[in-house]
Amino acid sequence: MTRGMRTSLGVVAIGLGCILARGADWLTDGGNSQRTAWQKDEKIFSPSSVKDTRLLWKIKLDNQPRQMHSLFPPLIIGRLNTPAGPKQVLIEAGVSDNIYAIDVESGKLLWKKHFISTWTPPPNGGRGGGVLCPGGITATPVVGPTSTPGKYTVYVASWDGMLHQLNAADGEDVAPPSKFMPPNGKPYALNLWHNVLYTHTAQGCGGNPNDVYAYDLTTNKVGSWGPAGGGMWGRTGPAISDNGTMYTGTGDGRWDPADGTYGDGIIGVQQNPKTKALELVDYYGPTNAEWLVKRDLDMQVTPVIFHYQGKELMVDAGKECRLYLMDTDSIGGDDHRTPLYRSPLLCNEDVNFASAGIWGSLASWEDSKGTRWVLTPIWGKPHSQFHAPVEYGPVKYGAIVAFKVEQKDGKWQLTPAWMSRDMNRAEPPVIANGVIFAYGNGEDTEQAYPDSGLDDTAARRIPGSTHAVLYALDAETGKELWSSGDQITSFNHWSGLSLANGRVYIATFDSTLYCFGIKK
Amino acid sequence: MAAARILPVLLLVVSMAAQTGAPQEVEQLEHRLEVQRHLLVDWAGLTHYGSEDTEIPAPKPGENRVVFLGDQITERWGQGQAKFFPDKPYFNRGVTDQTTPQMLVRFRQDVIELQPKVVVIMGGSNDLAGATGPATEGTIAENMMSMTELAKAHGIRVVLASVTPVCDFYKKQTGLRPQGKIIGLNGWIKRYAADSGSVYLNYYAALVEGRDFKKNLTVDGLLPSDAGYEAMAPLAEQAIAQALGRK
Numbered sequence: 097m098t099r100g101m102r103t104s105l106g107v108v109a110i111g112l113g114c115i116l117a118r119g120a121d122w123l124t125d126g127g128n129s130q131r132t133a134w135q136k137d138e139k140i141f142s143p144s145s146v147k148d149t150r151l152l153w154k155i156k157l158d159n160q161p162r163q164m165h166s167l168f169p170p171l172i173i174g175r176l177n178t179p180a181g182p183k184q185v186l187i188e189a190g191v192s193d194n195i196y197a198i199d200v201e202s203g204k205l206l207w208k209k210h211f212i213s214t215w216t217p218p219p220n221g222g223r224g225g226g227v228l229c230p231g232g233i234t235a236t237p238v239v240g241p242t243s244t245p246g247k248y249t250v251y252v253a254s255w256d257g258m259l260h261q262l263n264a265a266d267g268e269d270v271a272p273p274s275k276f277m278p279p280n281g282k283p284y285a286l287n288l289w290h291n292v293l294y295t296h297t298a299q300g301c302g303g304n305p306n307d308v309y310a311y312d313l314t315t316n317k318v319g320s321w322g323p324a325g326g327g328m329w330g331r332t333g334p335a336i337s338d339n340g341t342m343y344t345g346t347g348d349g350r351w352d353p354a355d356g357t358y359g360d361g362i363i364g365v366q367q368n369p370k371t372k373a374l375e376l377v378d379y380y381g382p383t384n385a386e387w388l389v390k391r392d393l394d395m396q397v398t399p400v401i402f403h404y405q406g407k408e409l410m411v412d413a414g415k416e417c418r419l420y421l422m423d424t425d426s427i428g429g430d431d432h433r434t435p436l437y438r439s440p441l442l443c444n445e446d447v448n449f450a451s452a453g454i455w456g457s458l459a460s461w462e463d464s465k466g467t468r469w470v471l472t473p474i475w476g477k478p479h480s481q482f483h484a485p486v487e488y489g490p491v492k493y494g495a496i497v498a499f500k501v502e503q504k505d506g507k508w509q510l511t512p513a514w515m516s517r518d519m520n521r522a523e524p525p526v527i528a529n530g531v532i533f534a535y536g537n538g539e540d541t542e543q544a545y546p547d548s549g550l551d552d553t554a555a556r557r558i559p560g561s562t563h564a565v566l567y568a569l570d571a572e573t574g575k576e577l578w579s580s581g582d583q584i585t586s587f588n589h590w591s592g593l594s595l596a597n598g599r600v601y602i603a604t605f606d607s608t609l610y611c612f613g614i615k616k
Numbered sequence: 617m618a619a620a621r622i623l624p625v626l627l628l629v630v631s632m633a634a635q636t637g638a639p640q641e642v643e644q645l646e647h648r649l650e651v652q653r654h655l656l657v658d659w660a661g662l663t664h665y666g667s668e669d670t671e672i673p674a675p676k677p678g679e680n681r682v683v684f685l686g687d688q689i690t691e692r693w694g695q696g697q698a699k700f701f702p703d704k705p706y707f708n709r710g711v712t713d714q715t716t717p718q719m720l721v722r723f724r725q726d727v728i729e730l731q732p733k734v735v736v737i738m739g740g741s742n743d744l745a746g747a748t749g750p751a752t753e754g755t756i757a758e759n760m761m762s763m764t765e766l767a768k769a770h771g772i773r774v775v776l777a778s779v780t781p782v783c784d785f786y787k788k789q790t791g792l793r794p795q796g797k798i799i800g801l802n803g804w805i806k807r808y809a810a811d812s813g814s815v816y817l818n819y820y821a822a823l824v825e826g827r828d829f830k831k832n833l834t835v836d837g838l839l840p841s842d843a844g845y846e847a848m849a850p851l852a853e854q855a856i857a858q859a860l861g862r863k
Binding site for chain 2: 383384385386387390391416445446447448
C-alpha cells in the first residue's frame with residue numbers, strides 16, 4: 097500500500113468514523129418514547145434530495161410468517177461497537193421468535209438469534225390461533241444504550257412471555273431470560289423509559305387478560321394493570337409522557353369507570369416508584385363510547401405526545417376516524433369526557449370496523465417556523481363532509497392527512513392542512529427533515545364477507561393482498577416527491593417504517609427487508 | 617333487496633361507461649353506484665344518527681322530549697330559514713330517501729333509546745315511489761302498526777302524520793307518487809290513528825290545493841319550502857300537545 101493510498105483510506109476511515117459518530121438512531125418503534133415518528137437528526141433526506149432515493153439493498157430472511165404477521169419495524173443503532181469495529185446496525189424482529197442483526201452498509205446478516213419457546217398451546221385454552229392471535233413475537237423490541245459508549249442492549253419479549261436482553265453486537269444474552277408476562281399474551285411494541293420496559297396486550301390471546309405490563313430493569317419486578325375492557329392494541333405500543341405516564345387506547349369494551357371498566361377509551365397508567373406496581377392515573381372516554389362499542393370501533397391507535405406552546409399535548413384516534421387532542425395534565429378534563437378538541441369524522445362513513453378508519457399510530461413534527469403538525473393515516477375514503485385545503489385527487493383506499501395544531505379564540509384545534517394522494521391502506525408515516533415517508537401496505541384488510549361472515553382467515557386474506565408502495569411526500573404540502581413503484585413485491589401487515597441516516601426501511605410479509613436511501 | 621339487484625347492473629354500466637362514456641356520465645353513475653353500495657351495507661341508515669344518539673343524555677324530569685321520525689321532508693326541516701322548533705327538546709331523526717321498513721329497523725336506536733314522551737312518525741312517501749322496492753298501502757300499514765306498537769310498549773305516545781302532497785309545477789312528481797295513492801294512504805293513517813289511540817297530524821290538508829301541493833309552499837313539488845315548514849310547525853305542536861294530554 098502506498099503512502100497516498102494509506103492517506104486516502106485514513107481519510108475515508110475518519111470520514112466514516114465521523115458519519116458513524118454522529119449517526120442518528122431509531123432505537124424504538126415510532127422513533128422515541130413519545131411515538132412522534134420524527135427523525136430529528138436527519139441530514140441526508142430533504143425535499144430536494146429525496147427524488148434520488150433508490151433501493152440500496154434488500155435481504156430475504158429465514159423468518160417464517162405466522163398468520164398475517166412476519167417482520168416488525170427495524171431498529172437502527174447509528175454507531176454500534178461490533179467485533180469488526182463500529183458499524184451502523186439494524187435489529188429486525190421476526191414473528192417466529194427470531195431476532196436478526198444486519199450491517200446497514202452492506203445489507204448483510206451479522207447475527208441471528210432464535211428463541212426456543214418453552215410454551216406449548218393448551219388444546220382448548222383461551223383464544224388461540226387465527227389472524228388475531230398469531231403466536232410468536234408480536235412486539236417490536238426496543239434497544240437501550242448501556243453505560244459503555246457504543247454498547248447497546250436489545251430487549252425482546254418472546255412468545256413464551258420471557259424478557260430477553262441481548263448484546264446488540266453479537267446477540268448473546270447479557271442477562272438470563274426472565275418472566276415478563278404470561279405466554280402467548282400478544283404484547284405490542286416495547287417502550288423503554290427510565291430503565292423500565294412498558295407494553296400492553298390485546299385480543300385475550302392464550303386466554304390471558306388484556307393488561308399493561310411494566311418490567312423494572314433495576315429490580316426485575318413486573319407490574320401490571322388491566323382496564324377490564326377491551327385489549328390495548330395500539331400497534332406502536334404505549335406512548336410515554338414527561339412524568340412517566342404510559343398512555344394507550346383501549347379496545348372494545350364497556351366504558352364504565354364507576355364499575356372499573358375502561359373499554360373504548362384512553363388510559364394513563366404510571367409505575368408506583370416504591371412498589372413498582374402499575375396504577376391508573378388518568379382516563380378519557382369519548383361521549384359516544386356506547387356507539388363505539390356497539391359498532392366495534394375500538395380506540396386502538398398508539399397516541400403521539402409532544403410539546404407545544406408550553407404544554408405537553410397528546411393526540412389519539414380510533415377506528416371511528418376521529419382525532420382527539422388532549423392535555424396530558426388531564427386528558428379528559430374534570431369529567432374525563434372532555435378533551436381539548438375532538439375532530440369531526442375524517443373517514444369511515446360506512447362505519448366499517450375492519451377496513452376503514454384510523455389504524456396503527458400517528459406522527460408529529462414541528463417545522464422551522466414553529467408550526468406543530470400532526471399526521472394520521474386513514475383507511476378507505478375520506479368522509480364526504482371532510483376536506484383539506486390541499487388534496488391530490490380522489491382517495492379511495494387511504495391517505496395521509498396532515499393537521500396543524502392551532503388555537504382559535506382561545507380554543508385548541510387541529511386544522512386540516514393537506515390530504516395526500518391515494519394509498520392502498522395508508523400506514524403510519526415517519527418524518528425526516530421536511531420529508532414524510534408513508535406507504536400503502538397493499539393488505540387485504542377485510543374481516544367480514546357476504547359468503548362466510550366473520551370467517552376472517554389468513555388463507556383468504558393473503559391471496560387477496562397485493563404489494564406495498566412506499567411514498568415520499570413534501571411534509572408541508574403533501575405533494576408526492578418519490579415512490580417505490582413496483583419495487584416492493586409483497587404486502588405487509590402490522591409492520592411499519594424506520595428511518596435514520598438517509599435510509600428508510602420497510603419489511604414485507606415474505607420476510608424481505610428493503611432498504612431505500614440515498615447513496616452519497 | 618333492491619340494492620342487491622341494482623348493484624351488479626350499475627357495476628356493469630359504470631364499467632361500460634368508463635370505456636365509452638363522457639366523464640360527467642361516469643361520475644353520475646359512480647355516484648349512483650356509491651349510493652346503492654352504501655344502502656347495501658347500511659340499509660336502515662343506522663349510522664346516520666347512531667353515534668349522536670348515544671351522546672344524548674336521558675331526559676330531565678318533566679322534559680317533554682319529542683322525536684320526529686321520517687324521511688327527507690323531516691330531515692330538511694331546519695336546514696333552511698324555517699327553524700326546527702328552536703328551544704324545544706325535539707329531535708329530528710329524518711333520513712333522506714327512507715321508507716317505512718327502514719324507519720322500523722332504526723326505531724329502537726333512533727326513537728326508543730332517546731326516551732321521548734312523543735314520537736311523530738311521518739313516512740310512506742318514498743314507499744309509494746318504490747325507493748326500496750315495490751310497496752303498497754298494505755306493506756306501509758304493517759310498518760306503521762309495528763312502529764306504533766313498539767312505541768306504546770315503551771310508553772311513548774304516537775303522532776301519525778299524513779303524507780304530504782305532490783305537484784308537477786316544477787318537475788314531474790306525480791308519476792312516482794300518484795296523488796290518488798297519497799289520498800288513499802292518508803285515509804288509512806287517519807283511521808288507524810283513531811283505532812290505535814294515536815293522534816293524526818294532518819299536514820296534507822294545510823299544504824294542498826285541489827290535489828296539488830300549493831306552489832308557494834314547496835320548492836320542487838315534493839319538499840316543503842320555508843313557508844311550507846312554517847305552515848306545518850303549529851300543526852305539529854298542536855298534535856304533540858294533544859298526545860301529551862292523553863292518558
